[in-house]
Amino acid sequence: MADSKPLCSRDGDPMAAEALLRDVFGIIVDEVIRKGTSASEKVCEWKEPEELKQLLDLELRNQGEASEQILARCRAVIRYSVKTCHPRFFNQLFSGWDPHALAGRIVTESLNTSQYTYEIAPVFVLMEEEVLKKLRALVGWSSGDGVFCPGGSISNMYAVNLARYQRYPDCKQRGLRALPPLALFTSKECHYSIKKGAAFLGLGTDSVRIVKTDERGKMIPEDLERQIGLAEAEAAWGGSVLLSQTHRHLLDGIQRADSVAWNPHKLLTAGLQCSALLLRDTSNLLRRCHGSQASYLFQQDKFYDVALDTGDKVVQCGRRVDCLKLWLMWKAQGGQGLERRVDQAFALAWYLVEELKKREGFELVMEPEFVNVCFWFVPPSLRGRQKCPDYSERLAKVAPVLKERMVKAGSMMIGYQPHGTRGNFFRMVVANPALTRADMDFLLNELERLGQDL
Amino acid sequence: MADSKPLCSRDGDPMAAEALLRDVFGIIVDEVIRKGTSASEKVCEWKEPEELKQLLDLELRNQGEASEQILARCRAVIRYSVKTCHPRFFNQLFSGWDPHALAGRIVTESLNTSQYTYEIAPVFVLMEEEVLKKLRALVGWSSGDGVFCPGGSISNMYAVNLARYQRYPDCKQRGLRALPPLALFTSKECHYSIKKGAAFLGLGTDSVRIVKTDERGKMIPEDLERQIGLAEAEAAWGGSVLLSQTHRHLLDGIQRADSVAWNPHKLLTAGLQCSALLLRDTSNLLRRCHGSQASYLFQQDKFYDVALDTGDKVVQCGRRVDCLKLWLMWKAQGGQGLERRVDQAFALAWYLVEELKKREGFELVMEPEFVNVCFWFVPPSLRGRQKCPDYSERLAKVAPVLKERMVKAGSMMIGYQPHGTRGNFFRMVVANPALTRADMDFLLNELERLGQDL
Numbered sequence: 072m073a074d075s076k077p078l079c080s081r082d083g084d085p086m087a088a089e090a091l092l093r094d095v096f097g098i099i100v101d102e103v104i105r106k107g108t109s110a111s112e113k114v115c116e117w118k119e120p121e122e123l124k125q126l127l128d129l130e131l132r133n134q135g136e137a138s139e140q141i142l143a144r145c146r147a148v149i150r151y152s153v154k155t156c157h158p159r160f161f162n163q164l165f166s167g168w169d170p171h172a173l174a175g176r177i178v179t180e181s182l183n184t185s186q187y188t189y190e191i192a193p194v195f196v197l198m199e200e201e202v203l204k205k206l207r208a209l210v211g212w213s214s215g216d217g218v219f220c221p222g223g224s225i226s227n228m229y230a231v232n233l234a235r236y237q238r239y240p241d242c243k244q245r246g247l248r249a250l251p252p253l254a255l256f257t258s259k260e261c262h263y264s265i266k267k268g269a270a271f272l273g274l275g276t277d278s279v280r281i282v283k284t285d286e287r288g289k290m291i292p293e294d295l296e297r298q299i300g301l302a303e304a305e306a307a308w309g310g311s312v313l314l315s316q317t318h319r320h321l322l323d324g325i326q327r328a329d330s331v332a333w334n335p336h337k338l339l340t341a342g343l344q345c346s347a348l349l350l351r352d353t354s355n356l357l358r359r360c361h362g363s364q365a366s367y368l369f370q371q372d373k374f375y376d377v378a379l380d381t382g383d384k385v386v387q388c389g390r391r392v393d394c395l396k397l398w399l400m401w402k403a404q405g406g407q408g409l410e411r412r413v414d415q416a417f418a419l420a421w422y423l424v425e426e427l428k429k430r431e432g433f434e435l436v437m438e439p440e441f442v443n444v445c446f447w448f449v450p451p452s453l454r455g456r457q458k459c460p461d462y463s464e465r466l467a468k469v470a471p472v473l474k475e476r477m478v479k480a481g482s483m484m485i486g487y488q489p490h491g492t493r494g495n496f497f498r499m500v501v502a503n504p505a506l507t508r509a510d511m512d513f514l515l516n517e518l519e520r521l522g523q524d525l
Numbered sequence: 526m527a528d529s530k531p532l533c534s535r536d537g538d539p540m541a542a543e544a545l546l547r548d549v550f551g552i553i554v555d556e557v558i559r560k561g562t563s564a565s566e567k568v569c570e571w572k573e574p575e576e577l578k579q580l581l582d583l584e585l586r587n588q589g590e591a592s593e594q595i596l597a598r599c600r601a602v603i604r605y606s607v608k609t610c611h612p613r614f615f616n617q618l619f620s621g622w623d624p625h626a627l628a629g630r631i632v633t634e635s636l637n638t639s640q641y642t643y644e645i646a647p648v649f650v651l652m653e654e655e656v657l658k659k660l661r662a663l664v665g666w667s668s669g670d671g672v673f674c675p676g677g678s679i680s681n682m683y684a685v686n687l688a689r690y691q692r693y694p695d696c697k698q699r700g701l702r703a704l705p706p707l708a709l710f711t712s713k714e715c716h717y718s719i720k721k722g723a724a725f726l727g728l729g730t731d732s733v734r735i736v737k738t739d740e741r742g743k744m745i746p747e748d749l750e751r752q753i754g755l756a757e758a759e760a761a762w763g764g765s766v767l768l769s770q771t772h773r774h775l776l777d778g779i780q781r782a783d784s785v786a787w788n789p790h791k792l793l794t795a796g797l798q799c800s801a802l803l804l805r806d807t808s809n810l811l812r813r814c815h816g817s818q819a820s821y822l823f824q825q826d827k828f829y830d831v832a833l834d835t836g837d838k839v840v841q842c843g844r845r846v847d848c849l850k851l852w853l854m855w856k857a858q859g860g861q862g863l864e865r866r867v868d869q870a871f872a873l874a875w876y877l878v879e880e881l882k883k884r885e886g887f888e889l890v891m892e893p894e895f896v897n898v899c900f901w902f903v904p905p906s907l908r909g910r911q912k913c914p915d916y917s918e919r920l921a922k923v924a925p926v927l928k929e930r931m932v933k934a935g936s937m938m939i940g941y942q943p944h945g946t947r948g949n950f951f952r953m954v955v956a957n958p959a960l961t962r963a964d965m966d967f968l969l970n971e972l973e974r975l976g977q978d979l
Contacts, residue, residue: 085558085559085562087624088558088624089554089558089559089624091624091625091628092554092558092624092627092628092631093550093554095628095631095632096547096550096631099631099632099635100543100546100547103635103636104539104542104543104546104635105539105543108539115647117647118647119829120643120647120651120829120830120833123647123648123651124651127648127651127652129651129652129655129852130655131655131656131659131852131855131856131860132859132860133859133860133861134859134860134861135856135857135858135859135861135862136856136857136859138857140856141625141628141853141856141857144853144856145628145632145853148632148636148648148849149632149636151647151648152636152638152646152647152648152649153636153638153644153645153646153647154636155636155637155638155645156637162644162645163639163645165637165639165843168637170541170542170543170545170546171545171595173546173634173635173637174545174546174549174595174599176634177546177549177550177553177631177634178549178553178599178602178603180627180630180631180634180796181553181557181558181627182557182602182603182606182607182608182609183609183610183619183622183627183796183797184606184607184609184797185617185619185797189574190607190616190932190938191607191609191616191617191938192606192607193569193571193572193574193577193605193606193607194577194581194602194605194606195606197574197577197578197581197583198581198583201583201584201585202585205585221675221676221679221841221845222675222841222842222843222844223842223843224840224841224842224843225675225840225841228725228840232725242724242727242729243724243729243730244724244729244730244731245729245731246701246723246727246728246729246731246732247700247701247702247727247728247729248701248702248706248729249729252702262842263817263819263842264840264841264842266817267815267817267840268840269700270696270697270698270814270815271682271686271726271815271840272725272726272727273696273700273701273726273727273728274700274701274727275696275697275698275699275700275701275702275703276697276698277698277699277700278700336843342634342637343637343638343639343843343845344843344845360724361721361724361725363717363720363721365717366942366943366944368942370925370941370942370943370949372922372925372949373925373928374925374928374929374932375573375574376574379574386678386679386682386718386721386722386725387675387676387678387679387718388676388677388678388716388717388718389619389676389677389678389790389797389798390676391675391797391798395602398583398585399595399598399599401585402585402589402590402594402595402598403589403590403592403595404589405586405587405588405589405590406585406586406587406588407587407588407589408589468826471824471826471827471828474827474828475828478644478828484644484645487824488820488824489820489824490820495824495826
């Protein structure tokens with residue numbers, strides 16, 4: 072029954088494989104690490120979808136391609152991708168990069184293992200434990216549990232599922248129908264993952280009760296008390312402020328939460344994804360809530376302590392290693408270096424606010440407390456016309472036009488959004504540790520340049 | 526208010542960052558790609574957890590470390606990690622590696638973007654569409670939808686959630702309490718993620734109705750018909766057999782399913798994680814079921830077709846790019862090359878079965894149909910004693926002992942498990958494309974060597 076083809080040679084040529092990887096690495100250094108972080112290069116090279124499809128030749132065919140062609144493909148992928156490490160990429164919370172975190176990510180990819188048992192991930196099981204312990208200590212907990220999740224939204228779902236199980240352990244077996252109606256209290260300004268999670272977990276979006284917020288989006292405690300609810304996880308973006316002695320007061324009280332979702336892939340530039348769910352619980356809640364004791368992975372007759380097999384704490388089966396990038400960066404920077412970055416992000420955000428106030432045509436949505444700076448650019452034709460009836464409507468159309476212009480020029484990227492009754496405003500995120508005051512000045516100058524005819 | 530510290534220099538030194546990455550890459554080539562795939566090196570270097578903690582010095586401190594120290598840390602992480610690319614790593618479904626997939630993963634890490642909008646992931650939005658189209662075509666669908674998920678278990682949850690929403694759209698808003706009791710029909714041999722998913726989604730594990738299976742673990746249709754249920758996703762491990770003209774008949778009928786979860790990170794060695802959920806649906810079910818229209822990400826007044834922003838199809842917010850590794854490997858190997866790999870895995874599995882039958886002391890659990898080969902090693906002292914009352918009990922203790930011995934020797938890794946009334950047996954997985962007949966012979970010889978005194 073065995074195939075008659077010769078099966079004595081290894082698949083592919085190891086020397087060729089090594090050469091290919093060296094070439095690809097060289098391309099990454101040139102095109103991403105050097106050019107991609109250079110302010111004199113474009114942050115993106117906009118193409119319309121149909122044109123980009125042509126340029127990329129995406130179709131998967133039956134015939135394989137030679138190395139030269141594959142290298143050309145890598146160059147094209149990089150060329151037309153947005154450079155999120157570029158000093159003018161202000162568009163997302165994960166802008167910027169860290170060489171040690173990237174090193175950790177590349178090592179992780181090359182080792183290609185799953186985080187579920189000590190057997191196949193001895194280093195990473197121990198490392199995750201240590202990293203989570205450190206993050207918990209920063210929250211203010213001397214014990215507890217936790218796990219890295221595929222993103223903050225899933226972390227939030229985990230937290231809701233654990234709260235539900237903690238109060239009603241029957242839920243795991245008997246489902247929501249066996250329970251009284253549940254409500255999920257959250258801030259009016261909560262992340263949209265709360266509603267997504269409520270639907271996914273079978274609670275339904277109607278179960279989400281909105282607690283009123285003040286103008287900064289903070290829950291009004293009296294309103295919450297009126298509604299009384301469960302302790303909700305903090306927003307995952309702000310966690311890294313805990314590293315700063317100067318600014319950690321912004322999260323005063325976080326140690327009273329039962330769970331905290333923290334995304335070091337944002338302000339700490341650990342790289343996507345690095346999202347920790349931290350729990351104060353010491354009763355093995357994660358394992359009790361999610362465990363299913365699959366016998367082929369989590370044998371109980373192993374020759375080591377099976378408590379080290381973390382796989383049954385999660386609802387996934389295989390789970391990526393997300394701790395090494397953060398660990399290696401922390402080892403290299405020290406808590407000190409990371410603190411300096413957080414402080415610098417604050418200092419730059421404040422610098423931006425001061426500069427913005429000096430210029431005509433820029434208007435803050437509100438004074439920032441964190442490193443997000445929300446503002447309108449009011450173009451020349453709208454200045455002084457705040458009282459006109461169509462002012463808001465016209466102002467709301469400015470940001471999309473400027474966004475299109477900056478993207479097509481490739482000069483910078485910054486997000487915009489409407490919010491409640493407020494029309495589109497820019498949402499500047501100061502996260503990239505490579506940013507300087509010159510980049511803040513550039514941002515303002517470039518908006519003025521792009522919007523001078525509006 | 527701005528900080529008085531100078532903020533004019535970029536964080537870190539770009540030359541030093543580049544040098545560090547080059548050094549780390551050199552270490553990866555030497556330690557993972559060369560030594561890690563060499564049969565003459567150990568597949569793992571076992572350490573007890575306490576000793577390993579000492580060796581790794583995991584603690585995160587306030588003071589940062591110099592490059593030399595960081596490089597030493599990378600070496601240690603690699604040294605004590607299991608080499609899943611090693612030709613004697615048979616322990617998991619994702620054994621082996623592919624240089625093009627690894628290249629794709631390293632490019633993905635360096636570009637560090639999220640798969641949610643065309644704006645920040647133009648290449649990857651189009652590429653994911655193309656890759657999913659290709660996978661759907663192999664299932665036998667000329668249209669449909671899909672998305673890459675963080676692993677097969679989450680893919681399965683997605684499929685269940687979509688089915689629930691399709692039948693009862695009210696569920697999204699009103700939750701499970703507004704619905705009649707639901708049942709989830711699945712095979713007795715289903716992956717444990719089905720039960721985990723039932724609990725997570727609020728259905729409860731009691732809602733999982735087990736359909737009887739034959740001795741191969743296939744659902745008995747008469748039993749299913751008696752219970753009648755929803756079309757369930759196929760097991761994610763076998764999808765890659767669709768690439769083989771010779772073996773795709775094993776999945777005959779798959780095109781009649783509504784959804785298919787397929788993990789190219791297993792048999793195709795695309796690397797963790799690469800897990801596609803494919804849908805036959807053309808009614809935009811994914812977006813209707815999961816969408817929440819977050820205004821700060823999915824603005825409707827963008828200057829391009831917002832249907833290209835795939836982020837609202839998923840329950841995550843940020844989502845990793847999981848398509849490039851598969852796409853690049855496919856471009857390099859062609860459908861042809863991937864087919865050859867699948868066929869070779871079958872041929873080697875059959876070779877192993879034949880060899881195993883020729884030897885005393887090896888007993889198949891059953892004739893394999895796929896590339897998993899389940900068997901017992903019967904040590905000399907138990908041979909011919911099948912009729913003894915304690916035979917099964919003693920045989921079940923053999924695999925854990927052999928596992929401990931092989932891991933501590935570092936010579937190979939292969940999983941074992943009990944199943945129903947069957948005691949522990951070995952579960953050989955032939956997935957690594959670098960395997961040869963010599964590796965199959967080694968496996969049998971090594972078990973004989975390790976178990977000769979038992």
